[in-house]
Amino acid sequence: MNIVVCVKYVPDAQSDRTFSDDKTTDRAGVDGLLSELDEYAVEEALKLVEAGEGEVTVVTIGPDEAAEAVKKALQMGADKGVHISDDAIHGSDAVATSLLLAEAIKKIGQPDLILTGMGSTDGLMNIVPTMVAERLGLPAVTLVSSLEVNGSTVTGRRDGDTASETIEASLPALVSVTDQTNEPRYPSFKGIMAAKKKPVETWSLGDLGVDAGQVGLNNAWVQVESFEARPPREQGQVVTDEGDGGTKLAEFLSTHKFV
Amino acid sequence: MFELTKDHEDFRRVVRDFAESKIAPHVEEWDAQAHFPSELVPQMGELGLFGLVVPEEYGGAGLDEGGFTYLCLAIEELGRVDQSMGITLSAGVGLGINPILTYGTDAQKQRFLPDLVSGKALAGFGLTEPDAGSDAGATRTRATLADGQWTINGAKAFITNSGTDITSVVTVTARTGEQDGKPQISAIMVPSGTPGFTVEPAYRKLGWHISDTHGLTFANCQVPEENLLGEQGQGYRQFLKTLDDGRIAISALAVGLAQACLDLSADYAKTRMAFGRPIGANQGVSFKVADLAVMVEASRLLTYKAAWLKDEHDAGRRSVAEVKHAAAIAKLYSTESAVTATRLATQIFGGNGFMEEYPVARFFRDAKILEIGEGTSEVQRMLIARQYGLVS
Numbered sequence: 320m321n322i323v324v325c326v327k328y329v330p331d332a333q334s335d336r337t338f339s340d341d342k343t344t345d346r347a348g349v350d351g352l353l354s355e356l357d358e359y360a361v362e363e364a365l366k367l368v369e370a371g372e373g374e375v376t377v378v379t380i381g382p383d384e385a386a387e388a389v390k391k392a393l394q395m396g397a398d399k400g401v402h403i404s405d406d407a408i409h410g411s412d413a414v415a416t417s418l419l420l421a422e423a424i425k426k427i428g429q430p431d432l433i434l435t436g437m438g439s440t441d442g443l444m445n446i447v448p449t450m451v452a453e454r455l456g457l458p459a460v461t462l463v464s465s466l467e468v469n470g471s472t473v474t475g476r477r478d479g480d481t482a483s484e485t486i487e488a489s490l491p492a493l494v495s496v497t498d499q500t501n502e503p504r505y506p507s508f509k510g511i512m513a514a515k516k517k518p519v520e521t522w523s524l525g526d527l528g529v530d531a532g533q534v535g536l537n538n539a540w541v542q543v544e545s546f547e548a549r550p551p552r553e554q555g556q557v558v559t560d561e562g563d564g565g566t567k568l569a570e571f572l573s574t575h576k577f578v
Numbered sequence: 579m580f581e582l583t584k585d586h587e588d589f590r591r592v593v594r595d596f597a598e599s600k601i602a603p604h605v606e607e608w609d610a611q612a613h614f615p616s617e618l619v620p621q622m623g624e625l626g627l628f629g630l631v632v633p634e635e636y637g638g639a640g641l642d643e644g645g646f647t648y649l650c651l652a653i654e655e656l657g658r659v660d661q662s663m664g665i666t667l668s669a670g671v672g673l674g675i676n677p678i679l680t681y682g683t684d685a686q687k688q689r690f691l692p693d694l695v696s697g698k699a700l701a702g703f704g705l706t707e708p709d710a711g712s713d714a715g716a717t718r719t720r721a722t723l724a725d726g727q728w729t730i731n732g733a734k735a736f737i738t739n740s741g742t743d744i745t746s747v748v749t750v751t752a753r754t755g756e757q758d759g760k761p762q763i764s765a766i767m768v769p770s771g772t773p774g775f776t777v778e779p780a781y782r783k784l785g786w787h788i789s790d791t792h793g794l795t796f797a798n799c800q801v802p803e804e805n806l807l808g809e810q811g812q813g814y815r816q817f818l819k820t821l822d823d824g825r826i827a828i829s830a831l832a833v834g835l836a837q838a839c840l841d842l843s844a845d846y847a848k849t850r851m852a853f854g855r856p857i858g859a860n861q862g863v864s865f866k867v868a869d870l871a872v873m874v875e876a877s878r879l880l881t882y883k884a885a886w887l888k889d890e891h892d893a894g895r896r897s898v899a900e901v902k903h904a905a906a907i908a909k910l911y912s913t914e915s916a917v918t919a920t921r922l923a924t925q926i927f928g929g930n931g932f933m934e935e936y937p938v939a940r941f942f943r944d945a946k947i948l949e950i951g952e953g954t955s956e957v958q959r960m961l962i963a964r965q966y967g968l969v970s
Contacts, residue, residue: 505592505595506592508625508648511585
């Protein structure tokens with residue numbers, strides 16, 4: 320079974336994240352990494368291929384540094400990588416991102432399964448996986464906490480607040496996985512060394528046959544108008560118990576509508 | 579010239595992630611309970627940490643050269659979160675795996691190395707005795723050979739990784755006769771559970787609470803003749819050859835500790851308020867942080883210079899004398915800096931630095947042994963002074 324995993328290079332959530340002058344995420348000023356939510360998709364792909372046969376290809380879109388996200392996936396055990404990089408892509412929205420990913424997946428060669436994380440830890444658009452599936456005309460099984468492949472079908476479990484759904488789709492299909500799916504492995508030392516010899520192709524817009532007028536900040540359907548840092552959390556309120564602590568606690572909970 | 583490459587930094591990042599997510603959340607509890615988390619050892623094995631200097635046939639990385647520098651990076655990064663797990667790796671490789679890898683027969687290597695490299699098992703090395711440390715001639719443990727069996731009697735002290743529930747073997751040095759009027763010392767492998775081999779209850783230590791350390795006693799403990807490791811009578815000389823590695827490894831452990839002190843202190847100095855401003859706004863605090871940064875940088879350079887020399891020596895390009903000299907200098911400077919670093923860090927933390935819920939308190943306790951183990955600071959000074967013709 321051949322699997323393509325779509326991954327994203329995101330600013331480290333532990334660092335001070337900011338926006339650039341054009342109101343896009345500042346990627347130069349902070350350390351980046353493979354989005355932690357995508358690690359679950361990579362892990363799931365590796366487990367499926369290890370249990371049978373086939374290849375795992377990871378694909379990412381982003382500036383030069385984004386190759387690090389591909390490398391991390393290769394270190395974990397993926398077989399090859401594709402890095403889509405072109406200055407014209409800067410500032411692309413979910414619509415353009417899904418176009419680029421869909422074209423890249425066609426160029427890689429239709430896989431049996433496309434896996435993605437549940438969303439990126441920076442943009443949080445979460446719609447890209449569904450859009451990619453739509454563009455490729457494939458069934459989308461999103462936000463599953465476990466999945467199983469049997470012959471020509473994939474079955475996933477989606478846990479909601481009140482019920483768990485079991486969803487089945489015929490392959491090829493796209494599946495997005497949550498952070499409940501598995502425990503992603505750490506790259507081993509051998510994996511780090513082996514990754515250096517694995518093939519990574521870098522594709523431009525031209526390679527994908529996508530016109531610059533379809534992507535980029537100026538062609539985005541939505542634009543960030545303004546942004547401001549969330550105010551720091553207010554200091555906690557200390558209730559001194561003078562025999563009426565229980566009452567005060569109940570009042571606090573009810574005035575804040577916690578109960 | 580030596581430098582850390584992107585590969586080194588990639589590897590460092592993986593070990594750091596592992597330490598921060600698998601060790602850091604539990605370290606306070608494990609330290610308080612003196613609990614050795616043996617379930618972590620196979621996970622470290624999966625990362626490849628025990629096999630960095632081991633050929634592929636035993637499950638190791640199979641690097642042509644450069645493996646020791648990677649090992650030091652792993653020890654530093656584990657040590658930045660928890661010194662005990664850092665020494666567990668350092669001793670597991672340097673004292674557990676290396677003697678078997680270097681001196682073992684094919685059969686001995688096949689028997690023990692695969693499990694040690696994968697982290698399914700740990701091995702220890704028993705040299706120190708209650709009355710014999712660097713003075714190995716004073717070794718009292720004896721082994722006598724009769725009917726194809728060694729019979730061992732004696733006691734060993736401070737033996738790391740010797741009593742975990744996954745310890746498979748402890749190699750011990752023992753007198754096996756006399757040569758030219760001097761005791762003949764040999765190394766013999768004693769598998770865990772051998773009758774007559776008793777692991778004493780764990781020590782109550784000032785620091786390194788999570789690390790497994792025991793005294794061992796041998797009372798008519800019998801093992802087959804083929805458990806001799808290396809040549810009879812060469813036990814001490816064999817051990818001396820591993821000392822330089824051990825010193826550089828301890829130096830790496832000290833770098834991790836000093837780096838932790840620097841990171842924790844800089845954060846605390848920025849967030850802890852006093853008199854309406856962060857305490858780091860005062861030079862009495864900020865200059866301490868600057869001193870910590872200098873110590874970390876200098877210690878790291880000395881450590882990785884020595885590690886690089888060791889790798890170069892193994893590749894046949896540098897002399898052993900250069901490695902020995904660099905190892906002694908790195909070990910002396912890094913470990914004494916580490917002790918100073920914990921003193922500065924706990925001072926910056928004030929009263930909180932004396933509280934166990936702040937990691938600097940644990941690092942303060944953990945630092946002292948660095949100036950003692952693998953040759954005391956005094957031994958390092960002696961070795962360095964000898965290079966200048968000052969014989970002592």
